[in-house]
Amino acid sequence: MPQKSDIVAQLQAEISRMEGFKPASSVSRDTALGPVSEAFPSGSFPVGAVHEFMPARSNDDAATTAFVAGLVASLMGTCGAALWISSSTKVFPPGLKHYGIEPDRVIFIDLKNEKDVKSAMEEALKCSALSAVIAEMQSLDFTSSRRLQLAVEQSQVTGFVLRNDHSLNATACVSRWKIASMESERVGTLPGIGFPRWKVELLRVRGGKPGAWEIKWMHGKFMHASQPAPSIQEQKRKVG
Amino acid sequence: MDKRYVSIWFKHLRTDWFALAQPELKDVPFVLRTPSHGRMVISALNEVASGKGLGIGTALADARAVVPDLEVADDKPELAGKLLHRLAEWCIRFTPSVAIDLPDGILMDVSGCTHLWGGEQAYLSDIISQLSARGYNVSVAMADTIGVVWGMARFGKGSLIVPTSEDIQALVKLPPEALRLEEEVVERLHKLGLHTIGQFIKMSSSSLRRRFGQHFVMRLQQALGHEMEMLQTVQPAEPYQERLPCLEPIVTATGIEIALQQLLEALCSRMQREQKGLRKGIVKAYRVDSKVEQVEIRTTRPSNHVGHLFKLFQAKISGIAPGLGIELFTLDAPRVEEHIPAQSKVWEGSGTFEDERLSELIDRLASKFSGKNIHRYLPDEHYWPERSFRPASSLNEKPGTIWCTDKQRPLHILATPEPIEVTAPIPDYPPMLFRYKGKLHEIVKADGPERIEQEWWIQQGQHRDYYQVEDETGHRYWLFRLGHYDDANFQWFVHGFFA
Numbered sequence: 253m254p255q256k257s258d259i260v261a262q263l264q265a266e267i268s269r270m271e272g273f274k275p276a277s278s279v280s281r282d283t284a285l286g287p288v289s290e291a292f293p294s295g296s297f298p299v300g301a302v303h304e305f306m307p308a309r310s311n312d313d314a315a316t317t318a319f320v321a322g323l324v325a326s327l328m329g330t331c332g333a334a335l336w337i338s339s340s341t342k343v344f345p346p347g348l349k350h351y352g353i354e355p356d357r358v359i360f361i362d363l364k365n366e367k368d369v370k371s372a373m374e375e376a377l378k379c380s381a382l383s384a385v386i387a388e389m390q391s392l393d394f395t396s397s398r399r400l401q402l403a404v405e406q407s408q409v410t411g412f413v414l415r416n417d418h419s420l421n422a423t424a425c426v427s428r429w430k431i432a433s434m435e436s437e438r439v440g441t442l443p444g445i446g447f448p449r450w451k452v453e454l455l456r457v458r459g460g461k462p463g464a465w466e467i468k469w470m471h472g473k474f475m476h477a478s479q480p481a482p483s484i485q486e487q488k489r490k491v492g
Numbered sequence: 493m494d495k496r497y498v499s500i501w502f503k504h505l506r507t508d509w510f511a512l513a514q515p516e517l518k519d520v521p522f523v524l525r526t527p528s529h530g531r532m533v534i535s536a537l538n539e540v541a542s543g544k545g546l547g548i549g550t551a552l553a554d555a556r557a558v559v560p561d562l563e564v565a566d567d568k569p570e571l572a573g574k575l576l577h578r579l580a581e582w583c584i585r586f587t588p589s590v591a592i593d594l595p596d597g598i599l600m601d602v603s604g605c606t607h608l609w610g611g612e613q614a615y616l617s618d619i620i621s622q623l624s625a626r627g628y629n630v631s632v633a634m635a636d637t638i639g640v641v642w643g644m645a646r647f648g649k650g651s652l653i654v655p656t657s658e659d660i661q662a663l664v665k666l667p668p669e670a671l672r673l674e675e676e677v678v679e680r681l682h683k684l685g686l687h688t689i690g691q692f693i694k695m696s697s698s699s700l701r702r703r704f705g706q707h708f709v710m711r712l713q714q715a716l717g718h719e720m721e722m723l724q725t726v727q728p729a730e731p732y733q734e735r736l737p738c739l740e741p742i743v744t745a746t747g748i749e750i751a752l753q754q755l756l757e758a759l760c761s762r763m764q765r766e767q768k769g770l771r772k773g774i775v776k777a778y779r780v781d782s783k784v785e786q787v788e789i790r791t792t793r794p795s796n797h798v799g800h801l802f803k804l805f806q807a808k809i810s811g812i813a814p815g816l817g818i819e820l821f822t823l824d825a826p827r828v829e830e831h832i833p834a835q836s837k838v839w840e841g842s843g844t845f846e847d848e849r850l851s852e853l854i855d856r857l858a859s860k861f862s863g864k865n866i867h868r869y870l871p872d873e874h875y876w877p878e879r880s881f882r883p884a885s886s887l888n889e890k891p892g893t894i895w896c897t898d899k900q901r902p903l904h905i906l907a908t909p910e911p912i913e914v915t916a917p918i919p920d921y922p923p924m925l926f927r928y929k930g931k932l933h934e935i936v937k938a939d940g941p942e943r944i945e946q947e948w949w950i951q952q953g954q955h956r957d958y959y960q961v962e963d964e965t966g967h968r969y970w971l972f973r974l975g976h977y978d979d980a981n982f983q984w985f986v987h988g989f990f991a
Contacts, residue, residue, distance in 0.1 A: 311967050311989070314904040318991025321903065331844040344905035344988060345869040345881045349895040351903070351991075356884065356891050357845050360867045361857060372857055381847035433966040433991070436937065444939040445962050448991050469991070 268293050268459050285323075287476050288452065288467070293459035299327060300408035301426035302377075302400045304392060306415050308432035308451070313416070315433040315450045317343065318351055319467070320412050322474055324384045325352030327410055332383030335376045337361045337369050341388060352472055370396050377403035377411050386412040397423035420455075427457040437468055437477065449477050494656060496606065497638050499645040500583075500598040500619065501631045506571055507538040512627045521559045524567040525552050535567045539629065572596065579628075580726040586619060591723040597645070599638060601723055612653050635659055638723070639715025643670025663715055664690030671711045677704050689715075732768075732825035734758045741780050741817020745809055748777070748818070752805050753798075755823040760796045769794025769831025775805060777812050778820040785812045789859060792887045793851040794831040800852045804859050851887055871895045875944050877905065877987070899942060900960070902970045902988030909985035912971070916984075919977035922959045926971065928986050933963035941973075954979075960990060 289296055307316045324334055336343065336358050345355040363369050366389055373387040377400060392415050401424040404411055413425065430453040438446045449468040456462060466477035502508065506524055511517045521541035525532045532552035544559050556562055576592045583590045589601040602615070609615040616632050623630045633644035635654035640663055644652050647670045654662040663670075666689050668681045681704075686692050692700065693712070701709045713719040734755045742748060752775065763769060771794055777785040787808040795801060812818075858866055868884040870891045880896070916923040922938030940959030946952065954975040962968045968990035975982035 309965075314902070314968075314989035315991045318903050331846075333845040333847070333850055342904040342906065342989075344877070344902055346871070346877075346895055347901045347903040347905070347988075349897055350900060355881070355895060356868065356870050358868070359854065359887075360869070361861070362865045362867065363861055368861060372861065375857060375860075376853060379849055379853040381844075381849035381853070433968070435966040436962055436968065438937075443937070445937045445960050445968060445990075448968065449966070450991070 264293070264459070285467075285474055288454070288463075288465055288474075291454055291457055291460045291463050293457075297323065298426050299410045300404055302397065302404055302411035302413060302424070303427045303429065304397075304413040304415055304423060304425040305429045305431060306418060308430050308453075312432050313342075313414070315448070316414055316431040318448065318469065319429070319431050319450060319452060320386060320414060321348055321351035321353055322469060324386060324412065328353060328357065328383045332357065333381065334358045334384045334386065335361060335382055336386045337363065337372050337376065338388035339363055339365060339369055351469070366390055370400075373411065373413075374399055374403050377409050378407050380407040380409060382409050384410045384412060386414065388414045389416070391415055391417045391419065392423055392425075394422055394424065397425050401425070427460075428455045429453065430455055434466065434477075437470075495601065495603045495636060496612075496634060496656075497636070497641045498586075498600040498602045498616070498619070498632060498634045499593070499638075499641040500600070500623070501633075501645040502576075502579075502596045502598075503629045503631060504536070504538050505575060505596045505628070506536040506567065507541075508628050509571070509575055510565055511538065517563055520561065520563050521546070522563040522565070523552070523555065525564050526567040526569075577726065579623075581728055583619075584726070584728055586615070589723055589725040591725050593642070597642070599642070599723055601725075602634070616653060635662065637715060637717040638721045639663075639671065639711065639717075642672060643715065646670065659715075659717065660693070664688060664693060668692075671708075671715055673708060673711060677708055680704070732759060732763070732770075732828050734823045736821040736823075738819050738821070741814075741819050743814045743817050748809055748812060748814070748821075749806065751818075751821045752809070752823075753802060755821060756798045756801050756805075759823055759825060760798045760801070763796040763825075763828065763831070764833075767831055767833070768828045769796045770801065770825045770827070771829050772825065772827035773801065773805070774824045774826065775812075776822045776824070777814070777818040778822075779814065779818050780816045783815065785814075785818070787811050790855075790863065791851070792854045792858065792863075793848075794829040795848075795852070795855075796831055797848070797852070800855070804855055807856075807859050845887075854887065874947065876947060877901070877944070879947075879950075900990070902990045904989040905970075906987055909972070909987040912984050912986050914971070914973075914984040916973075916977075920957070922961055923971065923984065926961075926969075926984065926986075928969075933965075933967075933969075935961045936964050937962040944972075958987075 285297055292298055305316050305320055307313045328334055334357065341360060341362060348355045348358065361372055363372060369387055369389050373385055376382060376385045392413055400411055432451040434449040434451050436446045436448050447468045447470045449466060451464065452467045453464040454462045468475050468477045507522055510522070519540065521544055522538045523534045523541050523546065524536040526535040534546060534548055534550045534552060534555055537546055537548065541559065546555050546559065552564065572595050576594065576598060580590045580592050580598050583598055583600060587600045587602045587605045591599045593599045606612045606615040609618055612634055616634060619632050620630060631645050633641050633648055633652035635641040635644055636656060636659050640654060640659045643666045644654060644662060647666050667687060668689060669678050671689065697709050710719060714721050736751050736755050742751065770791060772788065772790050774786060774788045779785065787805065789804040789808065854866060868887065869881040870884045870889065871893050872880060872882040873893050874880050913927040914923040915925040920941060922935060922940055924935055926933050938959055938961040941957040943955055943957050945955045956972040956974055958970060958972045960968060961971055969986055970988035970990060971984060971986050973982055973984050
C-alpha cells in the first residue's frame with residue numbers, strides 16, 4: 253500500500269499541472285536563486301509562467317530591475333533572446349551586462365501607453381522563440397494578468413511584469429515579489445561601495461511557501477547575504 | 493532563315509564613361525592608368541590622347557613627357573564588364589539576344605529585327621545615333637557571321653553593312669587582326685607578308701593549321717560561317733512582381749484577402765526557388781474609377797513565408813478603400829535579399845536569437861506599433877555614456893566590439909542628467925550630501941572619481957567626474973561634476989541609478 257505522503261505528493265503534482273505548471277523535469281533551468289528556490293513548488297524557479305515584481309519604495313525600481321535581470325540572464329543562457337517592453341524605460345543597455353545579459357540580444361520596444369504594452373506583451377508571450385518577456389507597467393489587473401497567463405501556457409515563455417503601484421489586488425500571476433535596496437556589503441575592510449544587496453520578499457507564490465530573504469549579487473550570481481564574501485587574499489589567489 | 497549579326501565596338505569605352513561625369517575631359521588628352529610591374533602604364537585613352545601618339549601600354553612617365561597637360565585617372569578593373577553589362581541590357585530594345593563581347597564590344601543577333609526599323613541602314617543609324625547621344629564613340633557593323641561583323645566593326649572601311657552572302661568579299665580586304673587572333677600569330681603573319689586575309693584565305697587548312705595552330709583555323713572557319721558560334725546572351729533581371737486581374741470588380745475584404753493570398757503564394761514560390769526573401773512589399777489595387785490604393789509592409793529579416801507575409805498585409809487591408817470595385821491587384825517586392833532556409837530543428841524548445849519566429853514576431857509588432865519604437869543596441873567604442881551604445885540597423889547585425897565590463901555602469905539612466913545641489917568637502921572628494929527632487933540624501937559610501945573626457949573630435953565641452961555613491965537608505969546613484977572643482981561654474985548632476 254502506498255505511503256500517505258506519496259499520495260499527497262502525487263496529488264500536489266497533479267494539481268500544479270492543472271494549474272498550468274509543467275513538471276520540473278521538462279524545464280530544469282537553474283536560476284541560481286540559492287536559498288529562495290526552496291519556496292517554489294517544484295524546487296526551482298517556475299518558468300513558462302508570469303511573475304510580477306514591485307519595488308518596495310518609489311526609488312527601488314533599479315533594484316527590482318536588477319533582480320529581474322539576474323533571473324532573465326539565467327533563462328537566456330548563451331543564445332536566447334528577450335523582449336523588453338515599456339512605456340518609459342530607463343534601462344541603460346550597457347548596464348545589463350553586469351547582470352549577465354548580453355545587451356545586444358535584448359530587443360527594446362518603447363510604446364506610448366499602458367494598453368499597448370499589455371497587448372504587445374501578450375503577443376510576445378505567444379512566441380516560443382523568446383526566452384523571456386519583460387514589461388514595465390503601472391498596474392496590472394486580474395483580466396489582463398489572466399490573458400498573459402493563458403498566452404504563456406502554450407509557449408512556455410517566462411513573463412516578468414515590473415509594476416509600479418503597490419496595490420495588492422488579485423492577479424493570475426504565479427508569484428509576486430517585492431524588492432528593496434539595502435546597504436551594500438563591504439569587501440573586507442576596503443572603503444567604497446561593495447556588492448549590492450536587496451531585501452527580496454516573495455509575497456505570494458502558487459503552491460509554494462512565501463518568505464523574505466536578503467540576497468546579494470556577487471561574481472555574476474545571486475547569493476544569500478549571510479554567505480561571507482571571499483576574503484581579499486582568497487580573491488587574489490583566484491586571480492593570480 | 494539566314495542569320496544577321498551586329499557588332500558594336502566602343503572605341504573609348506572607359507574614357508567615354510569618365511567624360512560623361514566630367515564633360516571637360518572630352519577635349520583634353522585623358523588616360524586611365526593601372527599599375528604593372530611596379531610602374532604606372534596607360535590602360536585606356538581617349539581620342540585626343542591617341543591623336544598625340546600615345547598608346548595602351550605606354551608608361552605614364554613617358555606619356556607625361558610627350559603630353560605635359562595629360563589628365564589621368566585610376567582605372568577600375570571591373571569597370572568595362574559592368575559598363576558593357578548595363579549597355580547590353582539597354583540594347584535589348586534592338587533585339588532580344590544581346591551578348592557582351594569583352595573587353596570593349598557588344599554582339600547582337602538581329603535576324604528578323606531590322607525590318608521593324610525600315611531596313612538595315614535605318615537600323616544601324618538608330619543604334620549609332622542613340623549611343624552617340626549617350627556619349628559613346630562607337631563603330632557598328634552588320635554581317636552574316638560573328639567573325640566578319642567583329643572584324644568589320646574594328647577594321648572595316650567604307651560601308652559597314654555587309655550585304656547578305658557577300659561576307660568573303662568583305663573579309664578578304666581586312667587585315668589578319670580582324671580574325672580575333674593572338675598577338676604573336678598576327679605578328680608572324682605580318683612578318684610573312686600576309687597583310688590581308690585575302691592573301692591566305694585560299695591556302696589549304698591543313699598547311700595553315702601546321703603553321704599557325706588549330707585556333708587560327710577555327711577563327712577563320714568561324715568568319716567564313718563554316719563553324720557555329722554561340723552567343724551568351726544577357727538575361728534582363730526579372731522584377732519580383734505578380735499581377736492578378738479580376739473578372740468582376742472586387743469590393744469585399746474577403747475578396748481582397750483571397751487576391752492577396754494568391755499573389756503571395758505565386759511570389760513566395762518563386763522566391764523559395766531562388767532562395768530569396770522579401771524585405772519590403774507593396775500591394776497596389778487598381779480601382780474601376782482609375783484610382784490606385786496602395787499598402788506597404790516591411791520585414792526585419794528576409795522572409796518568403798506566405799502565412800507570415802499574409803498576416804502582415806492582413807493588418808493593413810482596412811487601409812484599402814475598394815470604392816466601386818478593384819479590377820487589378822499587383823504585388824511588388826522592391827527589396828529582396830538572400831534567404832537561406834534554416835535547417836528544421838530536431839527539437840522544439842526555447843529558441844535562439846536567429847530563430848525565424850522571433851523576426852516574425854518583431855514584424856508583427858512593428859506593423860502594429862510602428863517600427864520606430866523597436867530598438868536593439870550594439871556596443872560602440874566610446875567611454876562617454878550616451879555614446880557607448882548605438883542602435884543596430886537590423887536583427888542580423890553582429891556587435892563589432894565587446895560590451896565593456898571594466899567600469900561598472902548603472903542599470904537605470906536618465907535621458908538627460910538632472911542638476912542637483914551638493915555639499916562636497918575638498919576637490920576630488922565625493923560629495924557628503926546631495927539634494928535630489930527635494931529630498932536630502934546623506935552619502936555613506938562612495939567610489940570615484942572616474943573622469944570621462946569629452947571627445948574633442950565629436951563635441952567640445954567640459955569633462956565629467958563620475959562618482960558612485962550610496963545613501964543612508966541603501967540606494968545607489970551615479971553622480972557627476974561637470975568641469976573642474978575650482979572652476980567658477982561647475983555643476984553637479986545625477987545621471988543614473990545602480991541596483
